[in-house]
Amino acid sequence: MTYAKTAAFTEEQQQLARVAKALAHPARVAIIQLLASKQTCISGDIAAELPLSRTTVSQHLQELKALDLIRGEIDGLTVCYCLNTELLQQVQQQFTAFFIEATASPACGPADACSC
Amino acid sequence: MTYAKTAAFTEEQQQLARVAKALAHPARVAIIQLLASKQTCISGDIAAELPLSRTTVSQHLQELKALDLIRGEIDGLTVCYCLNTELLQQVQQQFTAFFIEATASPACGPADACSC
DNA sequence: GAAGTATGTCGCAAATATACGTCATATTAT
């Protein structure tokens, strides 16, 4: 029963953690940046620009697709991946809200003590 | 040599991924929110509010501390953890920049096809 | 239909993450 206590947290916290996990690998960050720069991308091209095998890239793509952060349209022989900008905007707001909440706290100074 | 291809990516991408990984667990999200709500927190109190054992919470705290997202000051017998709001603000900007880049792309529509 | 091309799926090995009990350490109180 190890490693499955996620259910005990807020759906909000879980959602944030889920998306964070999707961004928790440089390859996936790179993939999103790549899709953002070019409008049209096919899976093969993506693998060509990353220092990973095609199989591994495909796996990362599936992970992003599982969260619906990216979409893949089959276009004949190739697949056209693109960003789900709508969802990304929602996610952005979630992160923004979280960071605002976190940085609003008038906690510690630069490197010295707390006020406790 | 599995699982260490991170070096092949941009330092920027790695940094974003590192922070994302720190947020990739609901417990750590919860911890940050908890520290944001209360200015003063000690590790024991934190564990008391989470559905995890004290040991596990301590581990999560160490992970956040390793990234310097939180600070811990020893105050006699207890430890006072608090957020590193300065760093959090920097991180917030990194995420914001990333999301702006990602959402700026005029890619797909709601659920239909790409324009490729 | 056969051959070639583009992708996804499956299974495997190694590395990490998660969760927790137990012990070690440090501080306070008696």
Added chain:
DNA sequence: ATAATATGACGTATATTTGCGACATACTTC
């Protein structure tokens, strides 16, 4: 000093992630 309390460190079992090769599938072309 001794006992009690609060934490971190260590070890361990399990689950998950990562990376990749080999195979399967689907479409195009000839």
